[in-house]
Amino acid sequence: MQVAKEVMSTDYVKVDVNDPISKLIGKLMETHERGAVVFDGKKYKGVLGKKWILKSKVHPASMRVREVTVSAPKLKGDEPIEEVARLLLTANTYLLPVLEDGKVVGVVKAINVVKVLKERPEGKKKVKEIATRKPFVLHERDRVGKAIEIYREEGISRLPLVDNEGKLVGIFNFTDLIEKYILKQAKSDYGSRSKHTETKSFDGNPPDLRALEVIGFKAPILVTVNPDATISEVIDDLVNYNINSVIVEKELKPVGIVTITDLLKLFLPPERLTY
Numbered sequence: 001m002q003v004a005k006e007v008m009s010t011d012y013v014k015v016d017v018n019d020p021i022s023k024l025i026g027k028l029m030e031t032h033e034r035g036a037v038v039f040d041g042k043k044y045k046g047v048l049g050k051k052w053i054l055k056s057k058v059h060p061a062s063m064r065v066r067e068v069t070v071s072a073p074k075l076k077g078d079e080p081i082e083e084v085a086r087l088l089l090t091a092n093t094y095l096l097p098v099l100e101d102g103k104v105v106g107v108v109k110a111i112n113v114v115k116v117l118k119e120r121p122e123g124k125k126k127v128k129e130i131a132t133r134k135p136f137v138l139h140e141r142d143r144v145g146k147a148i149e150i151y152r153e154e155g156i157s158r159l160p161l162v163d164n165e166g167k168l169v170g171i172f173n174f175t176d177l178i179e180k181y182i183l184k185q186a187k188s189d190y191g192s193r194s195k196h197t198e199t200k201s202f203d204g205n206p207p208d209l210r211a212l213e214v215i216g217f218k219a220p221i222l223v224t225v226n227p228d229a230t231i232s233e234v235i236d237d238l239v240n241y242n243i244n245s246v247i248v249e250k251e252l253k254p255v256g257i258v259t260i261t262d263l264l265k266l267f268l269p270p271e272r273l274t275y
Contacts, residue, residue, distance in 0.1 A: 001080055001081075002080070002081040002116060003077065003078050003079060003080060003081065004075045004076075004077050004078065004079045004080075004081065004084045004096075004098060004108050005077035005078065005098065005106075006081075007081065007084075007108055007109075007112040007113055007115075007116065008077065008098050008105075008106040008107065008108050009106055009107055009108070009109055009112060010105070010106045012033065012036070012037055012095065012106070012107045012109075013027050013028060013031055013033050013035070013036035013037070014036065014037055014038075014039060015027065015036045015037075015038055015039070015048070015065050016038070016039055016040065016041070016065065017038055017039070017040045017045055017064070017065050017066035017069060018064060018065070018066065019064065019065045020063070020064060020065075021063040021064065021065060021067075021068070023065075024036060024048065024065055025178060032242050034094040034095075034175075034244065035047055035048060035093065035094035035095045035109075036048050037095070037097055037104060037107060038065055038066075038069045039104075044074075044097060044099065044102075044103075044104050045066075045069055046069040046070050046071050046072060047069070047070060047071075047072045047093055047094075047095060047096075047097065048065060048068055048069050048070065070091075070093070072091045072093050072095075072096055072097065073087045073090070073091055073096055074096070074097055074098075074099050075087075075096050075097065075098045075099070075108060076098070076099070076100075077098050077100070077105075081113060081116055081267065082267045082268060084096065084108055084113055085113055085264045085265075085267035085268060086267070086268055088108075088110050088113065088264055089261065089264050089265065089268075092155070093110075094109060094110050095107045095108060095109045095110065096108050110260050110264060111238060111239065111244075111260060113264065113267075114235055114238070114260055114263045114264060115235060115239065117231055117232070117235060117263060117266060117267075118231075118232045118235055122231055122266045123230065123231050123232040123235070124230055124231070124232065125230065125231045125266075126227065126228055126229070126230060126231075127225055127226075127227055127228070127229045127230070127231065127233075127234060127248055127256070127258055128227035128228065128248070128256070130231070130258060130262050130263075130265075130266065131227070131248045131255075131256030131257060131258045131262070132256055132257050132258070132259070132262065133255065133256045134255075134256075135156075135159075135160060135247070135254055135256060135257040136150050136154060136156055136159055137159060137160045137161070137162050137254060138150075138159050138160070138161050138162070138172055138214050139161070139162060139163075139164075140161045140162065140163055140169055140170070140213070140214065140215045140218075141213055141214075141215065142213070142214050143210060143211055143212065143213060143214065144177065144209055144210050144211070144212045144213070144214055144217070145209075145210030145211070146214075147159060147172055147174075147177075147214050148210065151174060157173070157174040157175070157244065157245075158171055158172070158173050158174070158219075158243070158244065158245045158247075158257075158259075159171070159172045159214075160172075160247050160254035160257070161214060161215065161218060162253070162254065166253050167252045167253055168222070168224070168247065168249055168252060168253060168254050169215075169218075170215070170218035170219065170222055171218065171219040171222055171223075171247065172214045172217055172218065172219070173217065173218075173219040176217045176218075176219055176220075177217045221241055221243075222247075223237050223241050223243060223246055223247070224246065224247045224248070224249035224254075225237065225246050225247075225248055225249070225258075226248070226249065226250065227248055227250060227255065227256070231263065231266070234246050234258050234263070235263070238260065244259060244260045245257055245258060245259040245260070246258050
């Protein structure tokens, strides 16, 4: 039986609750990680990822890590890998901390849990058996506002972009949105505001962000698989390209999507998919 400590990593991003959000995003960009562990001094406080930034009502120039930190289940290291998968799904997070004597000694990342499937019979399954069919799509000329609404309602961070014929032309990625625009806005605004100035309510984005076309935030790499690809092949793509989902393509059109969440579900029997 595989347990949490077997897939634990001691290489992870650490931030303090008082750090500006721009510092967090900078660290995530530098390390290509999706989430971080948050401390208050030396005390563990929670976890945080890029995806929560867009859900905040605070302008990123004024945002501190503490405002978007979330609690997450704490692992001891001896939990079965199936239980870790369930906890990741329940917490809707990229990683879970492993603690010994109250101190964080490492983290278990969702991608490392998913990699275990390559050694199991599930790794030989076909993509078409688990893919979410008829995925949400964006027209290449749609506005970012539409993408944000889909994200907030459905939690989907990567959306296929199609042309007038419904053919796949790219992927809209919220990671690119945060890195290219929101972080740039935060860096340009941070320091220009007086700390005595009251922060106005902010809908998670600079005022003109929603009006921009999604094509301007197209991911630089388009990774797709055909419906008959195996789960192992999808996992290889997720690892090699450091992405959290792969588009299923048929006749140049997006017909499905496979996410890390879909793969985590393979560890659980249907009756336990309650989260």
